[in-house]
Amino acid sequence: MTDSPGILMTLLAFALVLGPLVFLHELGHYAAGRIFGVKAEAFSIGFGREIAGFTDKRGTRWKFGWLPLGGYVRFAGDMNPAGQPDAEWLALPAEERAKTFQSKPVWQRAIIVAAGPVTNFVIAILIFAGLATLYGVNRTPSIVGVVAPQSPAAAAGLRPGDRIEAMGGRGMATFSDLAEYTMLRPGETVPLRIERNGETLTVPVTLATLRERDRFGNEYRKGQLGIRPGKPVYERVGLLRAPVEGVRMVGTTLRSMIDGLGQIITGRRPVDELGGPIRIAGIAGQQLALGPVELVFFIALISINLGFINLLPIPMLDGGHLFFYAVEAVRRRPVGPQVMEWAFRGGLAVLLALFVFVTFNDLGAVGLWRGLAGLIG
Structure with missing residues (x-):
């Protein structure tokens, strides 16, 4: 239902x-x-x-x-x-x-x-x-808090306290960066650069493929590493810094869009993920139902x-x-x-x-x- x-x-x-x-x-x-x-x-x-x-x-x-x-x-x-x-x-x-x-x-x-x-x-x-x-900005650092058993992270040898500095050659400053990069790459093998007790290590990890269905029946296929952060860190942003944060978020969104489009062009994601006005209308109605x-x-x-x-x-x-x-x-x-x-x-x-x-x-x-x-x- x-x-x-x-x-x-x-x-x-x-x-x-x-x-x-x-x-x-x-x-x-x-x-x-x-x-x-x-x-x-x-x-x-x-x-x-x-x-x-x-x-x-x-x-x-x-x-x-x-x-x-x-x-x-x-x-x-x-x-x-x-x-x-x-x-x-x-x-x-x-x-x-x-x-x-x-x-x-x-x-x-x-x-x-x-x-x-x-x-x-x-x-x-x-x-x-x-x-x-x-509402503030999520600044939770890219430090592993919990490693899920039998997950890609566990198979790669990640431990609580590891700081993930880069993933696939891209810098990871926050846990949000990790989540954004991981979700777009189900089933892909990528290198992780981690910092552990002052030592830098590089390990490969093959991301799991997670299929989810939301309350509206939409199915999503996304990558999963199998880690959770420690204590979340949120930072309130003042009016003077807010536009800078807005530019950063637009840049992050554009990068995700280009990544997704590149994956469709290269065949790593199915072309049926491309949507038009009908799908936009459907998602818009769902977002309105969730709240303003x-x-x-x-x-x-x-x-x-x-x-x-x-x-x-x-x-x-x-x-x-x-x-x-x-x-x-x-x-x-x-x-x-x-x-x-x-x-x-x-x-x-x-x-x-x-x-x-x-x-x-x-x-x-x-x-x-x-x-x-x-x-x-």
Whole structure:
């Protein structure tokens, strides 16, 4: 028997997570564009046909689309997906052309494009900083308190009092660092560098694979070393240090994301762990059911994901634009229109294929394929 947040709570949580994050991401683009004098023709939350909106005194149409899976800012002069100057742009009066995105130097265009993902990271930093101030930060040192019998740690000869200085070549300052590294590597053999009575030792350890199921029925596969810490150490963080702690936590989260993505690419983790909007909605509902703090923490994680994904060098994403701006800055002239057109067509195909793939995974995660197999059988 599993708990379920229900469809209404799931939809509410999804709206609370994705809506504000998309709005703030696009607001980052919009604000940077305003700073550099670029006119915004439309600001949309969601895609497709407009269901509500208004036009402000600057001529920007603020609207909601019927498909709430993203959003966009359309700047003046965006007459084609690649944002390339064309005959229609050249035909604009000089005064109007000066307010278009294409008229700006490459460094200003790069700032406008990067402002969206940067905003996502800033949101996460502020959330983590607030949580660190309110609840403190776990500073429990990476010292072994208890070694579980017949565990990988016991097989490797670890003893209470050992300080684990590094794991897999990565420094381990706290027990949280150990837990984060271990969970992502079930079944892997990694070297441990430990300090014991002033002596440094290096021993290999093969992590166990632990399968857990939470109250919502989600199954997790994670690595286990088989140790527990001694007395937990929590440190309250002041307002001045909180942003620094927020940056550190965002960096730690990004490192875990890159580790996980690398494991999927190299085949060490199954590709069905990649999720899309349906899975995000389900987890958002579960986090809301657990409490507001859990939901806010989840919002920070999704904000980091949005920022990271948008910075990938794939045409159609912010990172793809930034890649071409970097090429333009080096060559001192824009990439040719034909190259840009084919690149953006390819980027669109990649994104559509990825969307179909993660949706297939999501439907499998909610049991659709098992249910259809049962009906057919």
